[in-house]
Amino acid sequence: xxxxxxxxxxxxxxxxxxxxxxxxxxxxxxxxxxxxxxxxxxxxxxxxxxxxxxxxxxxxxxxxxxxxxxxxxxxxxxxxxxxxxxxxxxxxxxxxxxxxxxxxxxxxxxxxxxxxxxxxxxxxxxxxxxxxxxxxxxxxxxxxxxxxxxxxxxxxxxxxxxxxxxxxxxxxxxxxxxxxxxxxxxxxxxxxxxxxxxxxxxxxxxxxxxxxxxxxxxxxxxxxxxxxxxxxxxxxxxxxxxxxxxxxxxxxxxxxxxxxxxxxxxxxxxxxxxxxxxxxxxxxxxxxxxxxxxxxxxxxxxxxxxxxxxxxxxxxxxxxxxxxxxxxxxxxxxxxxxxxxxxxxxxxxxxxxxxxxxxxxxxxxxxxxxxxxxxxxxxxxxxxxxxxxxxxxxxxxxxxxxxxxxxxxxxxxxxxxxxxxxxxxxxxxxxxxxxxxxxxxxxxxxxxxxxxxxxxxxxxxxxxxxxxxxxxxxxxxxxxxxxxxxxxxx
Amino acid sequence: xxxxxxxxxxxxxxxxxxxxxxxxxxxxxxxxxxxxxxxxxxxxxxxxxxxxxxxxxxxxxxxxxxxxxxxxxxxxxxxxxxxxxxxxxxxxxxxxxxxxxxxxxxxxxxxxxxxxxxxxxxxxxxxxxxxxxxxxxxxxxxxxxxxxxxxxxxxxxxxxxxxxxxxxxxxxxxxxxxxxxxxxxxxxxxxxxxxxxxxxxxxxxxxxxxxxxxxxxxxxxxxxxxxxxxxxxxxxxxxxxxxxxxxxxxxxxxxxxxxxxxxxxxxxxxxxxxxxxxxxxxxxxxxxxxxxxxxxxxxxxxxxxxxxxxxxxxxxxxxxxxxxxxxxxxxxxxxxxxxxxxxxxxxxxxxxxxxxxxxxxxxxxxxxxxxxxxxxxxxxxxxxxxxxxxxxxxxxxxxxxxxxxxxxxxxxxxxxxxxxxxxxxxxxxxxxxxxxxxxxxxxxxxxxxxxxxxxxxxxxxxxxxxxxxxxxxxxxxxxxxxxxxxxxxx
Numbered sequence: 016x017x018x019x020x021x022x023x024x025x026x027x028x029x030x031x032x033x034x035x036x037x038x039x040x041x042x043x044x045x046x047x048x049x050x051x052x053x054x055x056x057x058x059x060x061x062x063x064x065x066x067x068x069x070x071x072x073x074x075x076x077x078x079x080x081x082x083x084x085x086x087x088x089x090x091x092x093x094x095x096x097x098x099x100x101x102x103x104x105x106x107x108x109x110x111x112x113x114x115x116x117x118x119x120x121x122x123x124x125x126x127x128x129x130x131x132x133x134x135x136x137x138x139x140x141x142x143x144x145x146x147x148x149x150x151x152x153x154x155x156x157x158x159x160x161x162x163x164x165x166x167x168x169x170x171x172x173x174x175x176x177x178x179x180x181x182x183x184x185x186x187x188x189x190x191x192x193x194x195x196x197x198x199x200x201x202x203x204x205x206x207x208x209x210x211x212x213x214x215x216x217x218x219x220x221x222x223x224x225x226x227x228x229x230x231x232x233x234x235x236x237x238x239x240x241x242x243x244x245x246x247x248x249x250x251x252x253x254x255x256x257x258x259x260x261x262x263x264x265x266x267x268x269x270x271x272x273x274x275x276x277x278x279x280x281x282x283x284x285x286x287x288x289x290x291x292x293x294x295x296x297x298x299x300x301x302x303x304x305x306x307x308x309x310x311x312x313x314x315x316x317x318x319x320x321x322x323x324x325x326x327x328x329x330x331x332x333x334x335x336x337x338x339x340x341x342x343x344x345x346x347x348x349x350x351x352x353x354x355x356x357x358x359x360x361x362x363x364x365x366x367x368x369x370x371x372x373x374x375x376x377x378x379x380x381x382x383x384x385x386x387x388x389x390x391x392x393x394x395x396x397x398x399x400x401x402x403x404x405x406x407x408x409x410x411x412x413x414x415x416x417x418x419x420x421x422x423x424x425x426x427x428x429x430x431x432x433x434x435x436x437x438x439x440x441x442x443x444x445x446x447x448x449x450x451x452x453x454x455x456x457x458x459x460x461x462x463x464x465x466x467x468x469x470x471x472x473x474x475x476x477x478x479x480x481x482x483x484x485x486x487x488x489x490x491x492x493x494x495x496x497x498x499x500x501x502x503x504x505x
Numbered sequence: 506x507x508x509x510x511x512x513x514x515x516x517x518x519x520x521x522x523x524x525x526x527x528x529x530x531x532x533x534x535x536x537x538x539x540x541x542x543x544x545x546x547x548x549x550x551x552x553x554x555x556x557x558x559x560x561x562x563x564x565x566x567x568x569x570x571x572x573x574x575x576x577x578x579x580x581x582x583x584x585x586x587x588x589x590x591x592x593x594x595x596x597x598x599x600x601x602x603x604x605x606x607x608x609x610x611x612x613x614x615x616x617x618x619x620x621x622x623x624x625x626x627x628x629x630x631x632x633x634x635x636x637x638x639x640x641x642x643x644x645x646x647x648x649x650x651x652x653x654x655x656x657x658x659x660x661x662x663x664x665x666x667x668x669x670x671x672x673x674x675x676x677x678x679x680x681x682x683x684x685x686x687x688x689x690x691x692x693x694x695x696x697x698x699x700x701x702x703x704x705x706x707x708x709x710x711x712x713x714x715x716x717x718x719x720x721x722x723x724x725x726x727x728x729x730x731x732x733x734x735x736x737x738x739x740x741x742x743x744x745x746x747x748x749x750x751x752x753x754x755x756x757x758x759x760x761x762x763x764x765x766x767x768x769x770x771x772x773x774x775x776x777x778x779x780x781x782x783x784x785x786x787x788x789x790x791x792x793x794x795x796x797x798x799x800x801x802x803x804x805x806x807x808x809x810x811x812x813x814x815x816x817x818x819x820x821x822x823x824x825x826x827x828x829x830x831x832x833x834x835x836x837x838x839x840x841x842x843x844x845x846x847x848x849x850x851x852x853x854x855x856x857x858x859x860x861x862x863x864x865x866x867x868x869x870x871x872x873x874x875x876x877x878x879x880x881x882x883x884x885x886x887x888x889x890x891x892x893x894x895x896x897x898x899x900x901x902x903x904x905x906x907x908x909x910x911x912x913x914x915x916x917x918x919x920x921x922x923x924x925x926x927x928x929x930x931x932x933x934x935x936x937x938x939x940x941x942x943x944x945x946x947x948x949x950x951x952x953x954x955x956x957x958x959x960x961x962x963x964x965x966x967x968x969x970x971x972x973x974x975x976x977x978x979x980x981x982x983x984x985x986x987x988x989x990x991x992x993x994x995x
Binding site for chain 2: 388
């Protein structure tokens with residue numbers, strides 16, 4: 016696994032201080048005068064106690080209160096994995112890449128689009144474990160349809176823990192499910208360790224504009240109480256649930272994120288929390304969410320500035336695509352967003368591999384190609400090396416006009432690290448490409464997935480811990496009715 | 506046509522002043538002590554007269570002389586098109602998008618890879634004319650194989666002039682060919698106008714490391730003498746003809762570009778000139794040039810800083826791809842480079858549409874998709890609009906928590922311009938996509954090309970000028986033997 020990325024390139028910051036303050040002021044005005052709906056009695060009671068004005072379900076948040084609350088959110092912390100070699104510094108100029116999650120379909124090893132199973136999910140966790148630029152095995156990369164909905168979170172969590180020793184994410188499909196995840200984390204890491212070390216990340220989506228619901232808030236509290244970070248994620252379809260304009264959309268999104276970030280500190284002061292969002296723009300022709308549009312890139316650049324203004328780490332969605340297949344559209348959309356997020360300075364680069372069809376499917380082929388793209392973006396974001404500069408400039412003199420460098424000592428010493436060589440892109444001549452079967456990227460990537468999975472070794476999990484996790488799941492599956500209602504996280 | 510892009514986003518500048526000066530010093534040392542080979546007697550004589558030390562074919566350029574010479578290169582100028590509405594400010598924060606050129610194959614309307622004809626070239630010029638983000642019809646986008654090599658430059662130039670009224674490029678395949686191009690420009694614009702207005706762009710490739718050949722230098726002089734700009738383009742295959750390292754490669758490339766830029770001012774003081782390069786990194790596994798790699802992006806960011814340090818406009822290669830088909834690889838590679846160049850602040854964004862297979866073919870499908878991507882990159886690079894900020898934030902208050910914006914007056918007024926809606930990407934549901942035939946991007950784009958070409962109207966060209974151009978071509982085709990040697994520009 017690559018270490019957490021430490022950025023060495025300057026970020027793109029399109030707003031000056033006055034513009035940042037203009038967004039901040041607009042967001043604070045929204046919080047004070049329009050208010051935010053918390054559809055949850057416990058949250059309303061919490062807010063009353065914290066000194067907010069509550070009218071019905073609407074909470075009016077004074078800017079002084081918001082600022083006071085968010086200031087205890089840690090700007091940096093270390094994510095802990097069950098293999099300490101995979102621990103990751105997080106926040107400020109550090110970034111991690113995390114696979115996509117939540118796909119109700121996959122495009123499988125035969126490029127067939129179908130509902131996923133627990134075995135499919137295990138394969139994605141195995142790939143996440145093996146791919147160097149993936150820093151996490153996430154959680155339900157795909158939704159395993161072969162297990163009862165009400166019990167899935169247990170099997171998903173176990174799969175994340177078992178098939179990878181990198182950090183992972185925790186289901187927030189209900190407060191109870193979140194507690195199960197955290198209980199399993201306590202088994203894996205120890206209750207006391209959990210209390211003082213971030214080991215798992217939850218995601219709580221808002222209902223934009225300006226609504227947080229009971230399920231999300233309950234799950235958020237479960238994470239906060241155990242001192243675990245949650246992504247506070249307004250769910251923005253720009254133009255549909257926000258104004259049809261870039262800067263005002265950021266103002267609304269920022270108000271929403273602040274309201275949830277502030278709430279995490281009401282639940283537990285000092286608990287880590289991450290400024291989140293899901294962000295798309297909507298086609299005004301069809302109503303469809305779009306990916307890779309210039310406004311999504313601009314908004315991400317702005318959101319990065321806002322998160323840094325508040326001193327809070329932030330999350331974005333990385334390799335999004337709207338295509339139904341892994342064609343050029345998917346490539347353009349994903350690469351555009353990935354590049355924009357590198358320049359935006361995103362800390363938690365979620366949905367960094369596999370996402371296509373607006374999140375409706377995870378593509379096994381795209382998963383590995385995206386992961387390689389992340390490794391390339393990582394390399395770019397590290398910036399420029401100068402350690403061999405004088406030596407290499409001396410080589411120019413050795414080689415002289417009209418020469419070549421292929422046999423020069425500097426080349427022989429440096430070629431392995433000098434220029435990234437993607438495994439999944441074919442840059443050979445058409446003659447050689449044809450001789451090798453004329454294979455396009457989708458098929459080439461699927462062959463790579465097969466070879467990776469064939470080489471997979473399971474990272475050792477302590478037998479006692481494994482048994483305790485299995486016992487926990489068995490007990491909870493006896494307790495939870497198998498026919499609970501669907502409570503799907505997106 | 507979109508106006509010339511005026512960038513509103515801050516550029517990404519990975520080097521501090523000291524690092525810029527370190528590159529500059531290394532380049533100047535190369536010019537002074539290693540020297541540059543000019544394989545051309547006239548150039549050697551020119552350099553002697555200009556005060557350089559010349560030993561054999563090697564010219565040793567003193568840094569004071571280089572600085573003195575390049576200081577007369579205009580930092581900005583206006584490109585003139587035969588339709589004055591298509592004139593373009595150029596340099597500093599302005600950028601133009603120019604199609605790819607030089608492809609010996611095309612992927613045609615039936616996605617068949619074959620040698621192109623003059624009709625194919627005309628189609629690309631028609632598309633360039635119609636696509637709003639393309640600012641130029643370039644020259645030999647594809648190489649027309651159905652006309653004798655020695656006379657092709659005449660037909661190519663006429664096709665550029667005839668099928669589009671945007672600016673264009675001029676062939677530099679030999680000094681004589683370049684003079685023909687410039688004579689035809691004199692017919693189109695008038696000799697006196699040409700003398701004082703940039704109307705055409707030539708490209709002169711170097712033979713890295715540190716060699717300029719007679720053909721290129723002769724063509725360069727032809728352009729310079731008529732006061733027309735040339736792209737001074739070292740041809741860099743990083744690791745093969747430069748050191749295997751990012752910063753030293755830029756130091757060598759910078760020395761090469763400076764040597765040609767300086768020479769343009771020896772030929773004609775004050776003549777416009779553009780800092781160029783063709784830039785790829787080479788796979789050390791296969792020797793193949795690669796596209797979209799992180800080091801290409803980093804080098805472009807650095808080259809942008811160097812060009813601005815010298816106060817000279819600069820060119821890069823935009824939508825490069827190495828794939829044999831228009832698959833996801835092509836999408837990732839092109840989008841990555843496009844985004845990097847936007848952040849690098851490139852002025853002359855060449856090869857911005859159609860390039861695939863390392864330039865071996867121009868894809869009609871990719872041509873229109875790239876052009877739409879350029880329009881999206883353009884929108885992003887313009888930056889953030891604030892003019893409707895207060896009004897739109899008021900809409901947040903109108904709509905309130907849990908509402909939606911689709912019917913709000915601000916949305917109705919702004920949705921058309923608020924969020925870019927790509928025509929060539931499908932973001933519909935899979936059900937709708939399947940109902941419409943389940944068409945992938947390549948096929949969708951080809952259908953779009955057909956409909957564009959069906960709607961093409963030829964921009965009016967003055968009948969007298971047209972006749973004079975045709976007479977010129979007829980005369981020159983009588984004079985030039987049809988069986989001249991191939992002298993291919995890349």
